[in-house]
């Protein structure tokens with residue numbers, strides 16, 4: 001596992017890698033950088049030896065036999081809260097004598113299993129394994145030596161962890177129900193029988209029947225309705241199962257340009273299109289840095305407030321929380337993040353969740369580069385600085401020290417443990433470190449060649465390290481040492497070589513904050529007129545314990561209680577909880593009742609509990625729980641039970 005030996009290499013021919021030819025030249029890219037990119041891509045060498053890390057969160061025998069395509073044919077039944085229908089799976093044997101196809105399932109009702117033979121579809125023998133609370137049940141299908149397709153008729157459970165069924169009252173429009181999925185990390189198996197590991201990539205298509213007046217969307221090309229009125233979808237690029245996604249609701253569309261647009265409920269459609277108006281510029285910035293966008297359209301779906309994440313990078317259709325709609329484009333780094341996944345994560349994918357930093361660390365790094373491109377270095381550094389504070393807190397609060405490694409341990413209890421700021425921000429900072437050492441002129445084309453070399457493949461940390469050895473360390477042998485890399489990847493905590501982001505703007509905020517805290521100036525005298533959301537967050541997060549009079553002064557001067565910017569509201573309510581500021585509590589309760597985004601609600605519930613307000617936390621959770629996503633319900637149950 002901690003293997004740093006150099007593998008043997010094959011030289012990739014220029015004809016195999018044609019990326020450079022179709023890469024647009026950027027006005028922001030110096031001629032040296034552009035030609036460097038082409039030179040690097042043309043000569044990229046791909047290690048012939050691939051490194052394998054077993055995925056402990058799948059039953060699938062994917063090293064013997066792999067799923068290549070899934071064709072879904074489903075009825076979306078809002079009355080019963082189930083997906084009901086069939087999936088036809090095409091598979092390929094990697095070992096000729098394999099007779100069993102093992103799939104992951106969780107809480108599925110299997111009604112029939114058939115194999116395609118010369119005689120048509122014939123019943124197949126299958127056996128379900130014992131149910132595990134995390135992994136679900138293995139489904140072992142006897143496929144014989146010849147068959148290459150199996151059809152499974154099934155339905156999902158109303159309790160499927162990957163699906164949230166909202167009643168009309170839980171939507172903004174209040175008239176029609178809503179369904180959305182969240183398959184990452186291991187919930188695709190609650191939606192269909194599948195090899196539910198990021199190591200396996202497949203194409204998919206779907207035919208959906210939905211109630212009249214509702215629009216279904218998938219992480220695929222939206223191909224419209226067929227003659228029977230079924231909605232059809234196709235995903236021609238091979239993707240891992242966690243990127244299969246569905247949403248059904250009273251959803252409208254507004255174009256941003258010819259290839260990018262926004263889907264949302266009516267009430268927030270215009271505001272979303274305005275908030276995300278710079279998405280085309282983000283795509284250009286990404287493309288100039290890392291090569292073409294390879295997925296056709298890129299659309300954003302703004303979900304109801306119970307969506308538990310900031311965003312989810314479902315290909316062609318990122319799912320986004322409505323809490324990003326601040327009215328001033330101050331929180332659009334999440335769009336940059338989800339879009340960046342079109343390269344890191346969706347194009348080149350971590351082959352198991354122990355390597356989650358390959359998805360999230362790379363994406364957080366790319367996100368910041370794109371933010372710098374669009375908004376300048378000042379904002380990029382402010383975001384780095386806020387992230388670094390979050391990372392330090394995440395490291396100090398880690399459940400186990402092993403969970404602060406980039407390469408996560410082989411005994412993680414749940415893949416959710418991989419989705420902490422360690423993967424995101426420590427991962428990004430490893431790449432900042434490498435960028436600093438190699439220089440952008442070399443590092444940018446190197447990353448571009450990595451995305452190109454492993455496009456539509458799933459890779460491990462060790463694959464990346466071997467690629468780095470072969471393609472950039474070979475040219476700059478003294479830039480980084482093995483020990484430094486080992487500390488970053490396999491070590492715990494934050495390495496001494498981590499970048500220390502220094503924001504002049506934040507220094508000024510800190511100085512002003514100190515003057516106000518010590519009573520030298522009033523709250524109204526804070527130089528906040530031009531403060532961005534980032535500066536407000538830095539100010540609020542950096543406050544020491546305050547007196548009731550100071551809390552009241554701040555609130556009365558800036559109307560922080562009830563602010564519509566979700567990030568500012570969150571930072572303020574954390575202070576309100578810590579300082580026992582009662583006037584903010586009704587607004588905090590309203591926030592917890594109306595927002596389901598985990599980033600906010602997990603810490604707010606945790607802070608209430610840690611500050612002697614466990615009763616209040618329990619009371620609000622009892623009321624809010626039904627409106628939260630199943631993933632969020634489980635996390636908060638854990639937080640309040642500790």
Ligand SMILES: [Zn+2]
Pocket residue numbers: 313337341359360363
């Ligand atoms: Zn991400």
